[in-house]
Amino acid sequence: MFQFGQSQSITSITHVPANPTTNDNVSIVVNTSMPTSGCWVTTSSISTVGSTHSLFGAHCSGLAQTVCSGSDTFFLGLLNPGVQTVDYTMYYGGLAGSQTQCTSFSFGDSSMYQFSVAAGAGNLPAVIHPEGEHIQCDGDSFFVHTDEVVGQSYQWMFNGQPIPDDTNYFHWASDSGFYQVRIYFNGDSGTSPTLLLTSHSRPGGPLTLTEDLISTGYAADTFQWHSVQNGIIAGADSHIVQVSQDGDYFVSMVNSHFCYGNSDTLYVEFVEAEIDPAGIIEVCASDSLKLTATPTGSQYQYSWLRNGVVISSADSNTFKPTLDGNYQVRVSISQSYDTSGASSVTLIPSPTPIISYDGSMLSPLSTWNSYQWYSIGAGLIVGADSMQHTPLTNGTFYLRVADSTGCEGISNSVSVDGLAIEDLEASITHDIRVNGNEIQLIFNSKFKGQILARDVQGKLLYQDNVVSDLYLIDASSWSQGIYLLTLQGDSGAMETHKLFID
16 A cells, blocks of 8 residues: 655556557556656566566655656566556665765555456457567657558557557657557457557756856766857867857767757857956045946946955946955856956045134145135135135135145135225225226226226126226126225235125
């Protein structure tokens, strides 16, 4: 009886043909189930005493844990009429380590099965060519026939059942199973012995690429690697091949049943990863350095590394470093990848100037290579590019500097209040008049220098070089408000006036 609760079990036992007579060669088909990917019978035996047949099957399993259903066939041949008893015992073993065959087996399951054989009714002798057990490969057709005799008709049988419309003296068999031919002549009939055909699968399956090595996991007897573009690869006759060119590859194989087949085709592209810019890079920390990986395209995947360690979430073809270090990029496509050479990045710290106001002059605490003063609200102050700056108006000021490397930095901001423009001595002009949209400047003597006009935020609105004793400024585009007019003479004299435009 069946042994429930076992991980290896007999699921069914059947006989072929379904209604055997003493003219039929009978076989027993045992279906089993077990939790492995390889479950082939390695040892089997048949012991017959009278009408009792003791069958033994030992299965050797692989290592992968997936359910495998196996079917084992035992050929009994011609049997006497009456009830036949089959006792089947199943044993089970597993591969260990690097073994290629099991060395020991344990009991798996057992079952008893009975069927009846009737006396043969047909008197016509029937033959089948060939008879017995034969093998072929999936997709092939096996030619089987009987002797063609004038006046006879034929019916081919598969697993004891007639094959519809198959009434020729020959048959092309393709599926695994039992084949017979039944002949008819002058009201009599006869059934041939059985041909047992087993069709084996062809080699095939996927390929695996690891760096420049392609391999197949199929356990074939012979191998031959091919390049779709260049043909047979000479000397590549094992389960693995090393390649060095882009292209499509596959392997032809022959298994232990002499079945021929090809693996899947694998496309290989060898990536050459590069970074731009490359080499030794020194940039200001305030600059936005961007490293770009090549090749580019949606078919590639990217992974950036700093000092050999993968940077989390850095998976685009560009990267902006925020720390010093040696940067590389790994570019991959399918299962092929390459890691670029390193770009050595040094980020130069930005200057951090500090300014102060002593009541008359703005100045930094340290010396830098270049300077530019700004007013918050008005922006850059034209001509204010010295270390010190004397503000002409109240406001908030800051300084941009550059150090010897060219890196720039922004200072703190300083507010200037209480600056009295009216107290500045008027030594250049005799009179300033505002007539509507026109400003009239009357000088004490001929003035040679520069005239600048700013709003109260320090924004420069007007600038001109003058040599004259009378000068007119068109202020029609100026809005209503207060403006500061500065005159800087070539002699060094300077004065500022506050004007109101209404």
